[in-house]
Amino acid sequence: MKTRAMQIYIHIPFCVRKCNYCDFLSFTCDDVLRTKYIDAVKKEIEAAADNYSKSQKDVSTIFIGGGTPSSIDGIYIEEIVNKIRDSFNVADNAEITIECNPGTIDSAKLKHYKEAGINRISMGLQTTDDIILKKLGRIHTYEQFLESYDCVRNAGIKNVNVDIMSGLPGQSSEMYTEGLRKVCKLEPEHISAYSLIIEEGTPFYSKYNEVDGMAVDELPDEENEREQYYNTKVILKEYGYERYEISNYSKPGYECAHNLGYWKRNPYIGFGIGAASFVNEVRYNNTDNINKYIANPLDKAIRTNIQKLMMEEQMEEFMFLGLRMCNGISEKDFMAKFGKSMYEVFGNTIDKYVSFDMLYYNNDILKLTDKGIDVSNVIFSDFIL
Numbered sequence: 001m002k003t004r005a006m007q008i009y010i011h012i013p014f015c016v017r018k019c020n021y022c023d024f025l026s027f028t029c030d031d032v033l034r035t036k037y038i039d040a041v042k043k044e045i046e047a048a049a050d051n052y053s054k055s056q057k058d059v060s061t062i063f064i065g066g067g068t069p070s071s072i073d074g075i076y077i078e079e080i081v082n083k084i085r086d087s088f089n090v091a092d093n094a095e096i097t098i099e100c101n102p103g104t105i106d107s108a109k110l111k112h113y114k115e116a117g118i119n120r121i122s123m124g125l126q127t128t129d130d131i132i133l134k135k136l137g138r139i140h141t142y143e144q145f146l147e148s149y150d151c152v153r154n155a156g157i158k159n160v161n162v163d164i165m166s167g168l169p170g171q172s173s174e175m176y177t178e179g180l181r182k183v184c185k186l187e188p189e190h191i192s193a194y195s196l197i198i199e200e201g202t203p204f205y206s207k208y209n210e211v212d213g214m215a216v217d218e219l220p221d222e223e224n225e226r227e228q229y230y231n232t233k234v235i236l237k238e239y240g241y242e243r244y245e246i247s248n249y250s251k252p253g254y255e256c257a258h259n260l261g262y263w264k265r266n267p268y269i270g271f272g273i274g275a276a277s278f279v280n281e282v283r284y285n286n287t288d289n290i291n292k293y294i295a296n297p298l299d300k301a302i303r304t305n306i307q308k309l310m311m312e313e314q315m316e317e318f319m320f321l322g323l324r325m326c327n328g329i330s331e332k333d334f335m336a337k338f339g340k341s342m343y344e345v346f347g348n349t350i351d352k353y354v355s356f357d358m359l360y361y362n363n364d365i366l367k368l369t370d371k372g373i374d375v376s377n378v379i380f381s382d383f384i385l
Contacts, residue, residue, distance in 0.1 A: 005060035005091065006052075007261045010041065010080055011272030012069040013290070016104065020137035020207075023199035025274040025288055026067040037272075037290060038076045040297035042083045044271050044286075047298045049087035057088045060266075061258040062096045064118075070100035074112030081116035090117075095257040097122055097161075102140035102148040110155035120256075121152050122161040122192075128179035132168050135218075137203070149186060159254060161190035166228035168196050169208075169218035173227040177235065184239035189254035193232045194247050195225065244326050246373055263321045265314075281309045311338070312385045315345055320380035328360075328367025342366065349382045 014034060015026045029037075049057065062084060069077060077098065084090060097120040098113060113121075127133055128142045140148075152160060162183050166176050183191065198204050208219060220228065233243055241249035245263065248256065261268065270277045274288040284306040287293055293302055309317070315338055322329035334342045343350065350366065353359035358372030358379060372379055 004266055005058040007061045007268035008059055009270040010064045011275040012066040014071050015068045016071050016139050020203040023202050036294045040294045041272050044297040045083045045087050059088045059090045063258040064098040068101045069098050070104040074109035078112040078116040102145035105148045105151055120159040121157050124163045126165045128182050132170055135169050160188040162188045163192045166195050167220055167225045173224050176228045177231050180235050190250040192248050246324050263324050283307045319383040328365045331364045
C-alpha cells in the first residue's frame with residue numbers, strides 16, 4: 001500500500017494579548033524568548049526528519065497556527081517553512097496555511113509569506129461588532145479587519161478563510177445575521193463558523209460561570225443561539241458556500257485540505273510546544289513547557305501523552321472523525337482498513353440513529369443528516385466501544 005503523504009502543523013504560541021474566551025496554549029513573550037523558540041522549532045524539524053525514510057517524507061499540507069503566528073516577524077515564518085522544505089519533500093501544490101489576526105498583518109510580512117510559498121490565509125474576525133470585539137478581548141476593530149483583509153488580497157493571496165463566532169455576549173440573532181452577510185459579501189473562499197464555548201480557566205469562565213451573576217444575562221438565550229446556528233447554513237448557502245464539515249463552509253474546490261486530513265486520519269507531525277502528532281497509529285503531544293522545549297527540542301525527548309491506538313480505538317476514530325465530514329464515510333474504506341464490516345462492529349448504533357433520522361446510509365456511504373449534525377457529539381459518543 002502506498003504511503004500517505006504527511007501533514008505538518010507548526011505551533012506559534014505567541015499573542016499580542018490573550019482573548020477572554022481562549023484556552024489555547026498561547027501567551028505574550030519578549031524578543032529573546034521568541035528568537036530562542038523559533039530556533040528550537042527549526043532544530044526539532046531537522047531532528048524529526050532523520051526518523052523517516054525518503055519515501056515517508058512527502059508532505060501535502062502545512063498549517064501554521066497558534067497563538068497568533070502573524071504577531072511575529074515574517075522572516076521567522078519564512079525560515080520555518082524553508083526548514084521544512086529542506087528536511088521534507090513538500091509537494092509543489094501543497095496547501096500552506098498561516099493563521100493571522102487583524103492588526104498584525106502588513107505588506108512586509110505578507111511578502112515573506114509569499115516567498116515561503118504560503119498560499120492560504122486564515123483570518124480570525126469572530127464578529128463585525130466593535131463592542132463585542134472589545135468584550136472578547138480582541139485587539140482589533142472591524143475596520144482594522146477590513147484593512148488587513150484588503151492587504152491580504154492586494155498581496156495576491158487567493159485562498160482566504162474567515163473565522164466567525166455565534167452565541168457571543170450581547171449578540172442578537174439580527175446582529176449575527178448582519179455580520180455574517182457582511183463577511184459573505186467580501187467573498188472569502190472559506191468560512192469557519194463556530195459557537196462560543198465557555199472553557200474552564202478562561203476569563204469568560206470566571207465571568208459567566210456564576211449562575212446568579214448579572215453577566216450571565218449578556219449571553220444569548222437558547223432560542224437566540226439556536227436561531228443563529230440555523231441561520232448560518234441558510235445564509236452561507238445563499239452566498240454559494242457549501243457545508244463540508246460540521247463547522248466549515250467553502251466555495252467549491254476550497255475545502256481546507258489540512259483539516260480534511262485530520263478527519264480522514266492522515267498522518268501528521270506537530271512541531272512546537274503542545275503540538276500533537278499522529279504517526280503509525282501513535283498519538284502524542286509535545287511538552288507545553290516552553291523552557292523545557294527550548295532546552296532540548298529533540299523529537300523523542302519532548303514527547304508526552306504517547307498512545308498507541310488499539311484496533312478498537314482506530315475503528316472508533318474512523319467513525320467519529322469521519323462523520324464530521326458532510327460527505328460521510330465509506331463502508332468499503334472501513335472494510336479495506338479493518339477487514340470487517342462497519343455493521344459487524346457498529347450495526348446497533350447505526351440502526352439506532354438511522355431510525356431516528358440522524359444518520360443516513362445508502363450506496364456504501366454513512367453520514368449525518370441535518371438533524372444528526374445538531375446532536376453530533378451525542379452520536380459520536382455512542383461509537384465508543
